[in-house]
Amino acid sequence: MHSLAMIFGILLVLGVVLDAFQTIILPRRPAGRFRITSLFYIVTWTPWAALARRISDDKQREQFYSIYGPLSLLLLLVVWAFLLINGFAFIYFALGSPFNDAMMTQFRGMRFEIWTDLYVSGTTLFTLGLGDVVPRLPVARAVIIFESGVGLGLVALVVGYLPVLYGAFSHREVSVALLDARAGSPPTAAELLSRHGFDGGDEALVILLAEWERWAAELLESHVSYPILCYYRSQHDNQSWLSALVAILDACALLIASQLPDAAHRVPTRQAQLTFAMARHAIVDLGHIFKLDPKIKLLAATPQDRLAPNDFRRLCAALRPTEIQLCGDPDSADRLSQLRAMYEPNAQALGHYLGLNMPLWITEPRKTDQWRRVANLRSTPHQPNATQSHISSNSTAATLHPGDHDH
Incomplete structure (x- = not known):
């Protein structure tokens, strides 16, 4: 015994x-x-x-x-x-x-x-x-010394582990929070691309996708080493690292699948391919971490369509001002379907396991969207009322009449 x-x-x-x-x-x-x-x-x-x-x-x-x-x-x-x-x-x-x-x-x-x-x-x-x-016994003393060393080592590991863990969590959430003004909350691919439909928007989009390529690589490195970070939720209920990652994948898939009108618009497509590859790598590896391969295969065999025909038409209408040609081109639609099959089953399996919702491709704009409120103020300048003035009625300048200065 x-x-x-x-x-x-x-x-x-x-x-x-x-x-x-x-x-x-x-x-x-x-x-x-x-x-x-x-x-x-x-x-x-x-x-x-x-x-x-x-x-x-x-x-x-x-x-x-x-x-x-x-x-x-x-x-x-x-x-x-x-x-x-x-x-x-x-x-x-x-x-x-x-x-x-x-x-x-x-x-x-x-x-x-x-x-x-x-x-x-x-x-x-x-x-x-x-x-x-x-x-x-001497052997008992030796075991006690060894156990005390293990205890000190356990405390040291905990003290060193917590700052690293929360540092990685905080770094992850900064980019998720920044996406709020660029893609809505919760983020969508349609909102991300439409908000970059301005002069110089292509360059801004390339910079954004490059940042998210690095973010996806950092996510892969930190969450594979510390899978517990996947259970940490964002501070806001309508945000999550998974919905942000999927929204970026959706936007990249649209850029890769669409027909762009001229060579000047091919730059975002190149960066979209790089970001798509890195983001897909992260989402596939995290599925392996939680051993979701059977669930992923089941979802791939019986896919749950996130983009209904009605939503697809709304998406095309929303992207029309951005010069991204998606509707009316069977090749673009087919490419988009193939790209979605490369990551959607993995994302849906992770979302079901972690209890995180998948982002939509397009949503109705929220009245409380701070970005839209600021944009509307910027695009519709205030016209001052002729009956109101910022000058006090008691001011000397307000009581002057033309020609008074001559006296």
Whole structure:
């Protein structure tokens, strides 16, 4: 029995240390199906998402979803600490509970020895150093020293892990927030392209797509290394990293699929191809992270059309001022369909798993859209009322008549 306890304890400690190394330190996606972190998120996320889907109010549901990311991080640390305490307790038990415990001298039996082993393991892991339980064997002292080092290392990893995690989250959300004025909220491809239909808009669009190409690469690097970031929600209910990424993919697909009238408009298409490739790479790899391949294959076989015929006609009408020729060209429509099939199943599978809504291709403009309010003020200059003046009636200038200055 003691031999089994020793083997189990060593495997438990090594499993936690390896899992913490792969989750926090290893910069690439770890392999293996039986990782503690993966099992933890499978066990906790499935019931959490099921409860969230039962909430009918959109704001309350998003609030419930938003709690999971930070809470799961704390719970994961608790799980690691709990498993380490039990793993070292099994090792102490396998050594015959070699401790002088003044409190337990009046008690005899295996269950009291186990409580002493758990107490020693807990106080050692958290480096309390109370000294009320003294080891009798040299090997027990060596294990205690090793466990205290593991405890210090766990604390150091947590202290270093949190700033990196929240730094990546904050960096991700800055670009998502900036897209609000450029593509609406929630963002749509039609709004993004129509708001760049001004003189010099092509150059601005190239700069924007280049920024999102880099953003997608940074998203791929950070979220593959730290998949927990995918559970972190944006600060606003109508924004999310996934809807922003899909809106950019939609806009790139429209630019690639459409027929542009002259060579001057081919520059956005080139950048659109680069951004599309990088953004699709990110969304495909994140689907692999959460093992959504069966769901993706099912959606690819029975696609859920995000662009109904009526919406397609509205999209063509909205893009007409931008000189993007989409309707009336069968080749463009066919190219758009092929491009959508390359990323929409992956995006829909991720959205269903994470509880994030897919953006529409085109929506009715919202009355509360701040960008449109500012644009309308700019495009319709205020005409001053002839009966009103910013000059006070008591002002000398207001009472002067033509010719008064001659006197």
